Amino acid sequence: MATLNLFAPKLFHWEGLFTNDPKDHGGPTNMGITLSTWRQIGYDKDGDGDIDIDDLHQLTKDDVLELLRIAYWNRWCANEINNQPLAEILVDWLWCSGKWGISIPQRLLGVPEDGIVGPQTLQRLNNVNPNKFLMQIYNARVCFILNIIKKDPTQKRFERGWFNRLNDFL
Numbered sequence: 001m002a003t004l005n006l007f008a009p010k011l012f013h014w015e016g017l018f019t020n021d022p023k024d025h026g027g028p029t030n031m032g033i034t035l036s037t038w039r040q041i042g043y044d045k046d047g048d049g050d051i052d053i054d055d056l057h058q059l060t061k062d063d064v065l066e067l068l069r070i071a072y073w074n075r076w077c078a079n080e081i082n083n084q085p086l087a088e089i090l091v092d093w094l095w096c097s098g099k100w101g102i103s104i105p106q107r108l109l110g111v112p113e114d115g116i117v118g119p120q121t122l123q124r125l126n127n128v129n130p131n132k133f134l135m136q137i138y139n140a141r142v143c144f145i146l147n148i149i150k151k152d153p154t155q156k157r158f159e160r161g162w163f164n165r166l167n168d169f170l
Contacts, residue, residue, distance in 0.1 A: 001080065002087030004073050008065055010088060011095070014165045015064070018057055023154050030056045031064045032095065041071050068095070076102065077117045083130035089137050089169040096165075100144060108136050134170075141166055 015032035026034040033042075035056050042063070045055040072095050073079070081087035094101030102121075103113040109124040125133070145163065149156045 001082060002078050002084045004065075004069055004078070006084055007073070007078075007088045007091060008068065010168065011068065011092065012061065012064075014168070020053075023157065025152075025155070028053050028056055030059045031061065033059060033064055033067060037067070037071075041067055075117065077122055080122050080126075082126045083134075085169065086125070086130050086134055086137070089134060089141075092165075092169065093137070093141055096162075097144065104140050104144065105137060108133070108140060138166065138170060 011032065018028070018030040020028040026036075028035045033056065035053060038056055038059070039051045042051060042055065044051050045058040045063075048054070068091075072091050076087070076091050076094055078087040078091050081090070090101065090105055092101075093105070099115045102115045102117060105125075106113045106115075106121055109121060109128070111120050111124050142163075145159065145166070149159055
């Protein structure tokens, strides 16, 4: 079974400190957590009555790890995935791209694309050839990234980093 403790160092390798690149559609981000995500799942870290960019600045690795566990690892039921590399590439896609990181793999597995990882998705996933499916996920993510850039050419500036990250999962 896959474990979060093996995946977390890889995630932290790719997620830097605070950024607020105006061309990044995620907006203000700290260690991979966007302000909008922290508003949905986090809390008022500085106790000033709102969740804002100041709270994002105060995130710790423990905060990020807990959010990763609750909102991404558990959402993929990754503890129930038999193959660690497969769990990692799937959770990372959810982390990077939201619901597409579940619905597109569900499409590839031939199960309903409901964005909810349940027994049917897990059973199908745990019965595929993990190496072959890892490559299918990799190729689907390549197409996903290229489609982002096609729809919005300003995002090309992130292409190299996105592919470097993705290649780390092979």
